[in-house]
Amino acid sequence: MNEAIRMQVSAFVDGELPDNEADLLVRRLSQDSDLRRQVAEYLAIGRIMRGEYSAQGSDVLRERIAAELDERPLQEPADAAVSDQAPRYVRPVAGVAIAATVALVAIFGLGQVADVEDAIPGVAVVSDEAVSETVPTMKDDELRRYMILHGSELNSFSTRVTSLQIRAEELAEEAAAEDPETEDEADETAPVTSQP
Amino acid sequence: MLTHMDTNKAAACLVFCGFFSAAVVLADDAVTPQDWIDRMGNAVQVTNYKGTVVRVRDGKVDTFKVVHTVKDGIVREKVVIQDGNGLEIIRNGNEVHCILPDRESVLVEEWNNQSTLFSTLPSSDIRFGSEYDLLIKDFERVAGRKAAKLAILPHDNYRYGYRIWLDTETGFPLQTQLIGDDNSPLEHVKFADISIQQDILSSALDSSYSTDTWKWYAEPRQTIKREVESDWISDQVPPGFRLVSTQQKTLPDAEDPVTHMIYSDGLVTVSVFIAQVAGKKKAGRSSVGASNSYSTVIDEYRVTAVGQVPQITVEQIAKSMRQSQ
Numbered sequence: 125m126n127e128a129i130r131m132q133v134s135a136f137v138d139g140e141l142p143d144n145e146a147d148l149l150v151r152r153l154s155q156d157s158d159l160r161r162q163v164a165e166y167l168a169i170g171r172i173m174r175g176e177y178s179a180q181g182s183d184v185l186r187e188r189i190a191a192e193l194d195e196r197p198l199q200e201p202a203d204a205a206v207s208d209q210a211p212r213y214v215r216p217v218a219g220v221a222i223a224a225t226v227a228l229v230a231i232f233g234l235g236q237v238a239d240v241e242d243a244i245p246g247v248a249v250v251s252d253e254a255v256s257e258t259v260p261t262m263k264d265d266e267l268r269r270y271m272i273l274h275g276s277e278l279n280s281f282s283t284r285v286t287s288l289q290i291r292a293e294e295l296a297e298e299a300a301a302e303d304p305e306t307e308d309e310a311d312e313t314a315p316v317t318s319q320p
Numbered sequence: 321m322l323t324h325m326d327t328n329k330a331a332a333c334l335v336f337c338g339f340f341s342a343a344v345v346l347a348d349d350a351v352t353p354q355d356w357i358d359r360m361g362n363a364v365q366v367t368n369y370k371g372t373v374v375r376v377r378d379g380k381v382d383t384f385k386v387v388h389t390v391k392d393g394i395v396r397e398k399v400v401i402q403d404g405n406g407l408e409i410i411r412n413g414n415e416v417h418c419i420l421p422d423r424e425s426v427l428v429e430e431w432n433n434q435s436t437l438f439s440t441l442p443s444s445d446i447r448f449g450s451e452y453d454l455l456i457k458d459f460e461r462v463a464g465r466k467a468a469k470l471a472i473l474p475h476d477n478y479r480y481g482y483r484i485w486l487d488t489e490t491g492f493p494l495q496t497q498l499i500g501d502d503n504s505p506l507e508h509v510k511f512a513d514i515s516i517q518q519d520i521l522s523s524a525l526d527s528s529y530s531t532d533t534w535k536w537y538a539e540p541r542q543t544i545k546r547e548v549e550s551d552w553i554s555d556q557v558p559p560g561f562r563l564v565s566t567q568q569k570t571l572p573d574a575e576d577p578v579t580h581m582i583y584s585d586g587l588v589t590v591s592v593f594i595a596q597v598a599g600k601k602k603a604g605r606s607s608v609g610a611s612n613s614y615s616t617v618i619d620e621y622r623v624t625a626v627g628q629v630p631q632i633t634v635e636q637i638a639k640s641m642r643q644s645q
Contacts, residue, residue: 266595267613267624273569273580274591274611274626 353454359491371514451560462494478558506610556640560585590627
C-alpha cells in the first residue's frame with residue numbers, strides 16, 4: 125500500500141475525502157482484495173494502537189466496499205474467532221489472513237509492532253505509519269511462535285497463559301478456515317480424534 | 321514425578337537464595353527477605369488454592385478463575401478466562417487441554433517442564449551476581465489476607481523491578497507487580513479472592529463443558545529440540561546476563577531448524593532465536609505487554625531476542641550476537 129492510498133484512506137475515515145475521490149477509492153478497494161487486506165490491517169492496527177475500537181469512518185468504508193461488492197452488509201459473524209476487542213469489520217473484509225495479526229495485538233492489548241532499518245541508530249519512533257507499513261511484512265507467525273517458545277521456558281503465570289491464549293487463537297483461526305469437506309487437508313493442526 | 325518436584329523445589333530455592341543482595345528495610349529482625357523468598361519458593365510448589373486472579377496490563381483487565389492442586393506430585397490446574405471467548409485451560413500433570421467453547425474444540429498440548437501455573441516469577445537454578453536488591457517494604461492486606469510486601473529493585477535499566485505480596489501464613493504470592501523505569505506497574509497480577517489449602521473437590525478441576533463430541537486437536541508435529549553447541553556468541557550482553565542454554569529446534573512450520581539461546585540474569589530470561597533467512601530482511605522491534613522483542617539480520621541469519629525486559633536489553637543482546645568463526 126503506497127503513501128497516496130494510505131492518505132486517501134485516512135482522509136476517508138476522517139470524512140475529509142472529496143466524494144469523487146472517495147468513489148474511486150471504494151471502487152479500487154472493491155476490485156483489489158490484496159489492497160483491501162492491507163487497508164484493513166492498516167485501519168485495525170491504527171485503531172488498536174490509539175485505543176479506538178469503534179471508528180465510524182472505518183465502518184462506513186467497510187459498508188461501502190460491501191455495497192460495491194454487492195454483498196450483504198458485513199456484520200460480525202456469530203462464530204468469529206476474533207476477540208471481541210478486535211475491530212468487528214476486520215474478519216469479514218480481510219478474512220482469516222488478518223486474524224492472526226489482530227489476535228496477536230488483541231491478546232496482548234496495545235501491542236506495538238514495527239520494523240526499523242538497521243542503519244537507523246538508536247531507538248526509532250514507533251508510529252502508526254511505521255506499523256501500517258510493516259505489520260503485513262513482519263512475519264507474525266514467526267514472532268508469535270518465538271513468543272510461545274519463549275513462554276514455554278518460563279514459569280510466569282501471565283506468560284504461560286498468554287502463550288496458551290495465542291495457541292488457542294491459532295486453533296480458532298484454523299478451525300474457522302477449515303472447510304468441512306476438506307478437513308483432512310488442514311495443514312497446521314490436524315484433528316486427531318473426536319473423543320478424548 | 322517426585323524427582324521433578326524435588327528438582328523444582330531445589331530450583332525455586334536456589335533462585336532466591338543466591339543472587340539478591342538483600343537489605344532489610346522494615347521487618348522482624350528474625351525474618352529476612354530471603355526467608356520470605358524461600359517460603360514463597362516452597363509455597364508455589366505445594367499449595368492448593370482456588371480463587372480469582374485479575375491481571376491488568378496495558379490498561380486492559382483480564383480476569384481468570386483459577387483452581388490448583390498438587391497431589392502425589394501431580395499438578396492439576398484449571399484456569400478459566402472470564403472475558404473474551406471464555407477459554408478454559410485444564411492441566412493434568414504434563415497434559416494441557418485448551419478448551420474453546422465457542423468453537424467446540426479442544427487443543428491438546430504437552431508442557432515439557434514441571435512449572436506451576438502461578439509461580440509469579442520466572443525461575444532459574446543458576447546463581448549469578450547481584451543485579452537486584454531485595455527489600456521487605458511493608459505489611460498489607462491482599463484478598464482479605466495479611467501479606468508481606470517485598471520489593472525487588474534492579475540496579476540498572478536493563479531489567480524490570482518487581483513487587484510481591486506474600487501471604488504471611490503460607491508464603492504464597494497473592495499479588496505481583498512488574499515495575500518499569502518510571503516506577504509504575506507494567507503488569508499487575510492479583511488474587512481478588514483466594515482460598516488456600518482448602519479441600520478442593522476433584523470435580524472442580526474438570527472442564528465446565530462436555531467435550532467428548534467436540535473436535536480434538538493435537539500438534540501434528542511436535543517442536544523437536546536438542547541441546548547443541550553453537551558458534552553464535554555475544555560478548556556484549558548487558559551486565560549479569562549469561563548464556564544458560566542453547567538448543568536447536570525444528571518448528572512445525574519450518575524446514576530449517578532455529579537455534580534458541582537463552583540468556584538469564586538469574587531472575588529473568590531472554591530468548592535469542594537465530595534462523596537462516598533468504599533475501600534482504602529488515603530489522604524490527606515489537607512490544608507485547610511487558611515483553612519486548614528485537615529482530616535484526618546478521619549475515620544470512622535473522623536474530624530475534626525476546627524477553628520480559630526493557631527494549632534496550634533485547635536490542636543490545638540481538639545486535640551483539642555474532643558467529644565466532
